[in-house]
Amino acid sequence: MNTSDAPPTPGPVRSLWDAVRVPGATPPLDTAHLRVYYPASPRDDDTERRTNILPADPAGAPYPVVILLSGVNVAQDAYRWLATRLAQDGLVAVTADFVGVLPGGSHGTGPGLDPASIVPGGYGHGPTTPLPGALLHALRKIAAADSATPLAGRLDLDRIALAGHSAGGTLALQSARFLPGIRAVVAYGAHLRPAAILGWPPDTLLPAHTDAPVLLIAGEHDDVIAASADRYAGSLPDPVAATFAHSLTDAAGEHMYAVVRGAGHFAITDSDDDTTARGFLETPRTDVDPAAIRAPLAALIGTFCLAHLRDDARARARLHAPADPAWHAHVRVAGRR
Template identity: 50%
Template structure:
């Protein structure tokens, strides 16, 4: 019998101590052996039946704890993948500290954008996962040559801005994320940056995304000239490819998460009550199956997926 289990790991990243450590939670399909070791430690070996498992590295939004994505991660893992979420307290804007996926601001400025990842955290996390993959209970269970880079909000944005710099990344998944860029970085108002991707992209967004709407002034747009930055990213910022845009009616910015009401900006979301966890997880699992495993069956099912409205490119 296979069940979803998880373990904790860590990676040393950029930044000054103590703000230089990413704490990882790795979800994986595990085999139940009913042994004394399982009973005494709570540690279950990875299920060898489906190993090695393609990996989804999922980066959090700003001040959104990785536990907020637990239900989403479990759904994806149950479909036969390993999912890695991240907590990293580091520098935010204006000298503040908080949970952040990690952003190198200079890499997002006009003079340097497209020359390197905007997220310096990805490389050390992948290196740390390679170390984890050499020891129990995950020895050889992670397929680090078949990776999807994903994220929510700012985490999704840096995934879109960084994916092509990592040859093992074969798919990108983002919820409530886009590549419209802040004018404070030196860009003209309303600029949508070209995504740095060489692989298929799945974008998801809810119709009640109050956080994106509440951030429009960062991009130099007023109420009369606002354009949905997620839709613009999908149509204007992605190279030709097998891309999907899922728009879930009634869902909000935190539609795939269980937000903490004491942190982040879920208070901007207003009316959105529709959970996108189940439908977006189903769509994500099919997307990963098609593009990480090359499953013809998943590709066929993806082509007719209608649980939520999906635009295709």
């Protein structure tokens, strides 16, 4: 394992594609298509020029893994910018498209909610999504020593961050404890206030199911969460802040709550697709450059993952610095636990 304090040297990033069956899903809606981003090593030979396939850089192997669960009806390509940045930081990042049945009966892509696991009596007995377990199964095959992939023998599947956006972040918070190798959890625009239609009492906050440190991130202007308040019984004014304050077990200062100034619900995505998802609920902002938000957001997420997946002393020190120049202009650390 690489525990050097030296900052990563960004190099080329390559990705590979795969597909995996998701247990419990009904055909044909039972297959997730995943993309795995990794730090690559250029070799400047005929194979590279012919196939554009590069081997994983051996210098950082075996690589910890960050699994990114998407929001509902947000395609995995919207997170390519973040996956690429994490790979430049010396991590392997995984995204996926999983088309299934959404609440209400429509079809769409998302993180794969298991409805029976989120109702009273069902919650807390296992993961609320089968998707990350399926992705881990695919990664074990990809990393097998006898596989024909560039990542054969190059993944550390005992050091995984489970991350997610919106519903994906909620399911990450609810599922991490039931999955092997989870050492960190990252959630953007997510909370643990369940919908009233599921039968929970007013103002319920579900407990998170994670034994790993959590980085919970909120956009300062999250119009999607605000516009969704009528789904929940009760009057909690800020479900994300309430989740941080009440749903996480103590982690001796390792949990972090961060607020991204000027950011909305979709600041973590790089997509102008207005034909799906719930972007129409966001108030257009002309005073904020999305790229200016994404860079410090990626720096924070990458540093958190390096600190907890690679035991990186430099990254840990940056997390606890009063003001890190990589993100403090746009990200406010609002709490620790």
